[in-house]
Amino acid sequence: MRVDQFCMDAWTGRVDPEADSARWHQRVQPLADASQPGLALLGFACDEGVQRNHGRIGAAGGPVAIRKALANLAWHRDAPAYDAGDIACDDGDLEAAQTRLAYAVRALLDAGHQPLVLGGGHEVAYGSWSGLAGHLGKQPAPRIGIINFDAHFDLRDPAHVRSSGTPFSQIADQCVARDWPFRYACLGISRASNTRALFTRAAELDVWVREDRDISESTLEALGRELDAFANDCDALYLTLDIDVLPACEAPGVSAPAARGVAISLLEPLLLRLKASGKVRLIDVAELNPLHDIDNRTARAAARLIHVLTSSD
Template structure:
């Protein structure tokens, strides 16, 4: 594995993707005019870090192509209107070469930890959902150095899948949260995990049982409806209240295939963006969000850049306030 753009060297960060429309009216900036290359000692803000990996998806027998996700998200984000007050930085992309997934995850963890140490909000652009293990490792490394006691980290996963498969067989895009549980046990930390948008048809009985055993907050896709949204919001707020730090991970296959066709495993039902956005805003505005990532964008199967545009909108929403 090698990192084609080291996250801490601005000279290796490719800013050529940040281009688009320039409007003549005042106060009409777009993202491509505002994103800056990451540099040490930058003002506190949000930092985009790519994770170009297909290895976990391939190991999980999914359709490959997610390694192109980081560039597709940046391209869709470039032309969006700018509404932030604080800065956003491009911290480059960690690339997984071949099947060297574990090395790539370690490199990602180091990049995330460095950004957190510098006071940034990292937003990681995947890549398969194996991104989650690398992202969490980075947060854990940062908090281990900051906290005297075991940190109370809450993981909120918007996903059609638990991704709790047994990593003893093979570590893949289907195992990150089982791997995180193992790491929590090894450290003596509590495992606080919420998975919203789960498809019963796409997760075995064994996975549902494991989620129950581990005390996972589960809300299935069929439960996340307009009529039940207030109840889901209360559930999330209670979950957040028990946590000191939040890690939000969004697997785009949580959305219906009609909205997000460009993913590794399109959803037959899914949860619409209109229902996910209010949940994301509650997490964002909690004051506890330390890290977010977006997983499973597969540009090879996208239609009219629909999925990339959703991913870009999600980044826009996550970073809308400082």
């Protein structure tokens, strides 16, 4: 993919004089310059799904905001990182944008990279998963585990309208069509923000659910062991982070701020366990809305989570 210059322009920041003091902006290269596989950052500049779901639009600006927040963070990676540009949806054709995203994700995986998709609304999930499914589809019935840290199930019925609220229902339908198992874990669910119908749908699909109130310092170790067991029963993991899982005080710049949420200090240990599994093939970050951010607080939180997941030490 060609990387638009405006994407690379986001990679600026402080330069320190001491040795071994690099920051992300000094190490991220255009994908065209890749000489070996690495982390590939791919933007999905889209909030058509959020608009269809009657949320606060602005998530299309998420990819650039995350790049800018990442740019000045200290570099703690051994492997390279590349910018693969943006997939944009500026004509209202969400389905076509998701198809382009799926093609780009598959191409990155086929080339040996680990894609990290920067959303965009959570409609990004259907395109992301479709790319991973295309990559793994040569093997019979791959066991793809979806782990979604999110205040919402996003299991609405896509027969009404496809939106940021329907991606995991769409994925479930695709699994049925392909005769693949549907393995979905959703952690951080807000009971106040999900109807009884959505809880029923989750039960019908055998979704592993942990509500925001179930995640605390006292439950972290047990929850971590459950995550380990979930990962061990999968061939590959797709990790999707909806930033609205964080409390509104940590992430005000989202489509639907969380009154309670799950603090970043509780998320990090769980993410580190998933990282240690060695099975995470694809990551995306959704719902950052810079139009409603305060002092770049949400962008910084998203960048911190990416740093945790991608650093070597």
